[in-house]
Amino acid sequence: MDQVQTIKKDDIEIRIIRPKCIGAATCVVYAPATFDLDKTNIAIIKEGQWDKLEKIIAAAQSCPVTAIEVFSGGKKLFPKE
Template identity: 40%
Template sequence: MGDRWHVEVDRALCIGSAQCTHLAPDAFRLDTAMQSHPTEPETDAGEPVLRAAEGCPVEAISIALSGTGEPVFPPEE
């Protein structure tokens, strides 16, 4: 069994660019206010979700390991 991730979008940062919905359409959606939301806050670890977080122009998406909270993205410096 693979890792599980907890995915969050900081609505104060999100500008509704929709990059996440293009890079990971099954993992993110925009609401009527053009704000991104994960379709499921807990998800299997996967490259599309990571690409979406990395591709967010304002770094509004954060990913942590479920259970431990260890950051996946953005990485700790």
């Protein structure tokens, strides 16, 4: 797995900065169809049908180390710069 995992689907792009992830798993609680932990307890983006965008944003906001970035239409929705 790359250090940064990026998956784009339709208009939405999600990135996980994996070296930042501390395995707190709150992203998995907020958006269980989108995020999971791998066997080293580091977050990954899942294949298949994702959660709704609001849930994905909530998951990104819940991350204590801001390891999740969300883009839509090429614009960064979270974190805001």
